[in-house]
Amino acid sequence: MTRRFDRAAADADSLVVTLLFSKPTTAGRATPVSGPPSAPERRLGDVLVEQGVLTEAQLFDALRQHERIGEPLGAVLLARGLVTRRQLYVALAEVWGADMAFVDPMEVDTDLARLFPSAMLAREVWVPLQVERDDDGELQVVVATAGRPSAHIAQEVVDRTGIRRVRQVVTTDWDVQRALRTVWRDELVHDAVRSLAERRPDESASTVFVWQQVALGITVAAGTILSAALWFSTTMLVLVTTVNVAVALAVGTKALISTVGTAYETVEQVSDAEVEALVDTDLPRYTILVPVYKEAGIVGLLMRNLAALDYPREKLEILLLLEEDDPETLAAALAAAPPDLVRIIVVPHSLPKTKPRACNVGLAFARGEFVVIYDAEDRPDPDQLKKSLIAFRKGGDDLVCVQAALNYFNARENLLTRMFTLEYSSWFDYTLAGLDKLRLPIPLGGTSNHFRTDLLRQLGGWDPYNVTEDADLGIRASARGHRVAVVNSTTYEEANMAVGNWIRQRSRWIKGYMQTVLVHTRHPVRLVRTVGLRQAAGFALLIGGTPLMFLATPWLYLLFLAELVFPGVLVPALPEWVVLVSLANLLFGNGVIIYLSLLAGFKRRSYGLVPFALFSPVYWLLHSIASYKAAWQLLTKPFYWEKTQHGLSAHVQGGAPDGPAAETQAEDRTVQPPAPAGAGRHAAGDVHGRLAWTDVSTEVQR
Amino acid sequence: MSAVLTPTVADRLDTSWAVRPPRVPLRRVFLTCGLVLAAEVPLMLVMGGSWVDAMLPGYAILMVTFGAVFCFAAVTVAGFTAGAAAAGLLLLGTVDLLPVLAGAAVLALICGVAPGWARVEAWQAARSVALTAGEEAAVARAPLPVTGRHRMNGPRQRISWRLDRVFAAYLVLAFPPAIAAFSLWFIGWVAGR
Incomplete structure (x- = not known):
């Protein structure tokens, strides 16, 4: 079948950002009210062919793809690697009749820059550069823009500076982002770190304990000591009963939720038929955030894993979030020669140095309608983005996040990875499914959570002070009337295989749960009013009960051992029925966790893992060790991020590529190519010199 | 994705025979059992039976029904219900542990050959399955694709007898009565010392 292509339409929206701006300007000069273009606009494809960058055949194929998926021609060309970014923007500058510029962040007038918020500039992909005098004095x-020069930008500049003349030059989106990261560095960091704490301090973990919580803690501790001194036996009875009730409630809640979750075994939230029915033109842009720190060894593998995603490349944006003090990972990322859809964002150094802080910076630059987080070693199911998208469409407007399941590709590496896998199988297949079914707040997992970008921004992004920012965000979303759901898709990642590493990771998670409980119980009545009594109880018992259960378990074991070794030794201090109830509680709790692990392993057809479920009690004692470490850190280092070392598994060794292709692209990223003729640093041949904003601001005000 | 897969991985793509997920009307099974129990228990009580007499057939019905669903319809949660019913029988004090464990062993053996399980395994693997270490390494070494649609297919599953499945099924079925029996014995032992 012969298909017709509307090349004019294809060229008209040559880049996504240009869709924002409709009014063309003349030769890049804009006044607040632009006049009509002086000459008909040339077409991007024609320009690229004329420049010898593209052949007619390549253009034809690209246009066909443009029509098939509905993405701008420029995005198609970039995704296919047919043009470099610079070639594309040079051609676009010609199409738009503007000068091309390569922006050096050092040349941006920082005083001028302060007049413009970085969030707006990141969203609209332009930056103000400097003030100058034109031919008329x-x-x-x-202004450098990565989109079509527009009256909107000109108006914005006039509104903020009072200067009526605006010259818009074209630059690449990467240049804009580099300038933003450099010049607006402090603002970006401030927004990423302090935004939530300043906008909604009640929802931020930046304050660990509010005074009411401190007062309550001191009162309970003092009361316990005092009553133990006065009435030892009664105090012991109350303490043991409290421990028993806490464990029984936490285990019972988990058992109940998981039992409800078992109903999901034969339910597919999204079917294959629904995925097949998706049309590429209807797919929105998707941003993938990948925060990476000190994980140089697995960046290459990450690229391969994400390349397997079944989603049009033109509609994908992968933001690799690296830290400023991690040059090894940056070098590895460059050496991995990622395709053009991958953008490397170096997150400026600041404290607290946490993953959510990096994600917030990434969120500022995200241009997708949806955003998802993956860890560096993750291998999501290829159809995960599509399934999540369908889940969003079926879930309604209040659905802010869709959580995919996690599983481990190195499950059989050692005993710890086996236990980890069983635990997560139970968590994702039964507990989260049960929470979803019961419409209870869902604490998100650290990876593979998909968000509506706008709602995520409205929520304030992640809390950088909370070390399980994901769990906190899930609860915060519920508290603000949004929903979190699960989707039947799996991401494979690396199970922690070293005990020390595991305890570090788990202590961080448990500390984060404690932070989350402390944050969301500051106003218990308000919490109940907002989310409802059932949801508040579910939150308290699951998120609050989990660390409590881990903290209490060793004491139950102590009772058990004391009664076993010295029969009757506890009876003088405790009634016999309390001792028996404690033993029954311990048995019941262990029975439940063993059986849930056992069922979950069986459900995932990991039959070889199922017998290892019998080791669950030992595995849970490790949790207790981690929970005491977490409790100590909550008091001493509440915001400290216990880094989990990834890449230990034999599965992810040696993933970094080498060879000429990698070297070539790495060079392309680090070395600035010579500027094409007619394009230069602001191509400012007709101006009379750069002026500092501080010098001209008084003149402007007059 | 097939472009970057090694022949070893690509060879495992034959899952077309199991493209449909297993569908069991569990709700209907639960409802039917519930109705039967709702009729049976009051009837036995009215006829002068004790609670133990009334509950015994109920647990037996649940165990047999859900044991059958577990074996032939390949639904894990049915094994949970069957195991819980077996534990209930034990707690009534009318059945010993050994016959219950023997019954669980028989059901587990049936699970080993039941085609439903092979089908559900293949269905699941076609959608999502971890690669082996060797396959992961092969993927890591392969060149990076930047265009086109990519699909990951899972491995073909063995459809024959699986000893690991039998043992795992046995644990699913036998654990509830075993832990119930142990708890009864242990609490009694502690109290009697």
Whole structure:
């Protein structure tokens, strides 16, 4: 069948950002109210062919793809690797009749920059550069934009500076983002770290304990000591009963929720037929955030895993979030020669140095309608983005997040990885499914959570002070009337295989649960009013009960051992029925966790793992060790991020590529190519010199 | 994705025979059992039976029904219900542990050959399955694709007898009565010392 292509339409929206701006300007010069273009606009494809960058055949194929998926021609060309970014933008500058510029962040007037918020600039992909005088001696502001020069930008500049003349030059989106990261560095960091704490301090873990919680803690501790001194036996009875009730409630809640979750075994939230029915043109842009720190060894593997995703490349944006003090990972990322859809964002150094802080920076640059987080070693099911998208469409407007299941590709590596896998199988297949079914708040897992970008921004992003920012965000979303759901898709990642590493990771998670409980119980009545009594109880018992259960378990074991070795030794201090109830509680709790692990392993057809479920009690004692470490850190280092070392598994060794292709692209990323003819640093041949904003601001105000 | 898969992985793509997920009307099974129990228990009580007499057939019905669903319809949660019913029988004090464990062993053996399980395994593997270490390494070494649609297919599952499945099924079925029996014995032992 012969298909017709509307090349004019394809060229008209050559990049996504250009869709924002409709009014063309003349030769990149804009006044607040632009006049009509002086000459008909050339087409991007024609320009690229004329420049010898593209052949007619390549253009034809690209246009066909453009029509098939509904993405701008420029995005198609970039995704296919047919043009470099610079070639594309040079051609776009010609199409738009503007000068091309390569922006050096050092040349941005920082005083001028302060007049513009970084969030707006990141969203609209342009930056103000400097003030200069034009041929008439009039002041004008030079702006670099990665989109079509527009009256909107000009108006924004006029509103913020008072200067009526605006010269818009074209630059690449990478140049804009580099300038933003450099010049607006402090603002970006401030927004990423303090935004939630300033906008909604009640929802931020930046304050660990509020005074009411401190007062309550001191009162309970003092009361316990005092009553133990006065009435030892009664105090012991109350303490043991409290421990028993806490464990019984926490285990009972988990058992109940998981039992409800077992109903999901034969339910597919999203079917294959629904995935097949998706049309590429209807797919939105998707941003993938990958925070990486000190994980140089697995960056290459990450690229391969994400490349397997079944989603149009033109609609994908992968933001690799690296830390400023981690040059090894940056070098590895460059050496991995990622395709053009991958953008490397170096997150400026600041404290607290946490993953949510990096994610918040990434969120500022995200341009997708949906955003998802993956860890560096993750291998999501290829159809996960599509399934999540369908889940969002079926879930309604209040659905803010869809959580995919996690599983481990190195499950059989050692005993710890086996236990980890069984635990997660139970958590994702039964507990989260049960929470979803019961409409209880869902604590998100650290990876493979998909968000509506706008709602995520409204929620304030992640709390950088909370070390399980994901769990906190799930609860915060529920508290603000949004929903979190699960989807039947799996991401494979690396199970922690070293005990020390595991305890570090788990102590962070448990500390984060404690932080989350402390944050969301500051106003218990308000919490109940907002989310409802059932949801508040579910939250308290699951998120609050989990650390409590881990903390209490060793004491139950002590009772058990004391009664076993010295029969009757506890009876003088405790009634016999309390001792028996404690033993029954211990047995019941262990029975439940063993059986849930056993069922979950069987459900995932990991038959070889099922017998290892019998080791669950030992595995849970490790949790108790981690929970005491967590409790200690909550008091001493509440925001300290216990880094989990990834890449230990034999499965992820040696993933970094080498060879000429990698070297070539790495060079391309680090070395600036010579500027094409007619394009230069702001191509400012007709201006009379750069002026500092501080010098001209008084003149402007007059 | 097939472009980057090694022949070893690509060879495992034959899952077309199991493209449909297993569908069991569990709700209907639960409802039917519930109705039967709702009729049976009051009837036995009215006829002068004790609670133990009334509950005994109920647990037996649940165990047999859900044991059958577990074996032939390949639904894990049915094994949970069957195991819990077996534990209930034990707690009534009318059945010993050994016959219950023997019954669980028989059901587990049936699970080993039941085609439903092979089908559900293949169905699941076609959607999502971890690669082996060797396959992961092969994927890591393969060149990076940047265009086109990619699909990951799972491995073909063995459809024959699986000893690991038998043992795992036995644990699912036998654990509840075993832990119930142990708890009764242990609490009694502690109290009697």
